Amino acid sequence: MSRKMTIADVAEKAEVSKSTVSQFLNERFEYMGEETRTRVQNAISELEYQPNVVARSLKKKSTSTIGVIVANILHAYSTQVIRAIENVCNDNGFSTIICNADDNPEKEKKYIETLLAKQVDGLIVVPISGNLGTYDKLLKQNYPIVFLDRLVDGLNTDTVLLDNERASELAVSHLLKNGYKDIAIVTTSLVDNVTPRVERINGYKSTLKANGITVRPEFIRGMELNSFNQGLDALFSLDKKPDAIISGNDLTLMEILKYTFENDIEIGKDIGLITIDEVSFGPIHSPPLTTIAQPTFEMGKEVATILLKKIKDKKIKDPVIHRHEPSIIIRNSTKKEGVSSE
Incomplete structure (x- = not known):
């Protein structure tokens, strides 16, 4: 097994001092000429010298x-x-x-x-x-x-x-302008008051109220992913069913798409759907999905x-x-x- 190269080996090969090699490794080039830099670089390459990253980090405190x-x-x-x-x-x-x-x-x-x-x-x-x-x-x-x-x-x-409230405002406003009246919002669990989920629901509520529409608590669902099937069953079993759903995020969207497929609910015909978070398959889904994109x-x-x-x-x-x-x-x-x- 070959011996591990050291700064001393590089210095000897480049015919410079160890401090010059150290300055080169720490990118302090102001005190060495171009020819010296080239010699050190060539010596490092020829010897396949690998600096001790841990030691350098301790010295630099970074x-x-x-x-x-x-x-x-x-x-x-x-x-x-x-x-x-x-x-x-x-x-x-x-x-x-x-x-x-x-x-x-x-x-x-x-x-x-x-x-x-x-x-x-x-x-x-x-x-x-x-x-x-x-x-x-x-x-x-x-x-x-x-x-x-x-x-x-x-x-x-x-x-x-x-701006999560603005995201919901865009979604609700678009659905209202396109003839939807009974709009539900479905997202992942609200137990821990996760900021995007709470703010998106707040934006949903405030936009409905601003348009003179009563907020229906049964149209607001926050669930664990493994409970989505039961939760969507309950939503679609209401006497007055939603005619559109806002999906709170991309993982929620996957559960909604799975449910609508398994229950022969046709998106764009039986139910309008808009999701917060652009998804890669959005443009090629049938029908293509309206999304609220984050930058x-x-x-x-x-x-x-x-x-x-x-x-x-x-x-x-x-x-x-x-x-x-x-x-x-x-x-x-x-x-x-x-x-x-x-």
Whole structure:
């Protein structure tokens, strides 16, 4: 087995001092000429020298790594935002460690502890209720954290999320203009008061009221995914059934599509359907699905940029809530017969 190369070997090969090699590795090029830089680079390549990343991190007091903890990586939103975060971090010389908490507070806490043990320079988190004390302690220590998608009562930190009430307003307004009157909203569990779910229902209610329509509590359903079949059965068994449904997110949408298929309910004819979150199959579904899209890549870019600024500038600044505007993509799942869609 060949001997592991050291800085001393590189210095000897390049005919420079060890401190010059160290400066090169830390990208401090101002005190060396182009010819010296070339010799060091060639020596590193020829010797296949691999720097000790851990030792360099301890010396720099930075690992150039951030942690990203998402509540549920199965959401299309999560994967799209992560992609944008990774792009920004890579462009700035940072690596990312992605963790999926599965909406489980204990798993989330374990990941927080693991990432801190790995000395990541900051965290981007889609927070789950149950770890308020852990986050509060880190924020009081001025540790760089940015929340994504969700607010946490009692915690004041920079947060990037959608204007969720506006998303529901777009959905309800579009359905009303297209002749639908009895509009239901279906989403995942409301037990933990998850910000997007609660805000989207609030936006649904306020838009109905603004249009003079009575809010019907039985048209509002928040359920665990494994209870959707029973919940949709109950919704479609009402004396006065909904003529349109707003799906609260992409996972909810999958359950609705499964249910309507199994029960011969024709979307766009028997029921209007609009979903919050654009999905890849939206344009090719039959009928194509009307969606409320989040600017996921812009949100991911912003949350990463905010965190990197916090890492570089440790000064305490007033946290800001950054809201992004949703947009509607109109397709045929909300086109009622006899009414021209807009």
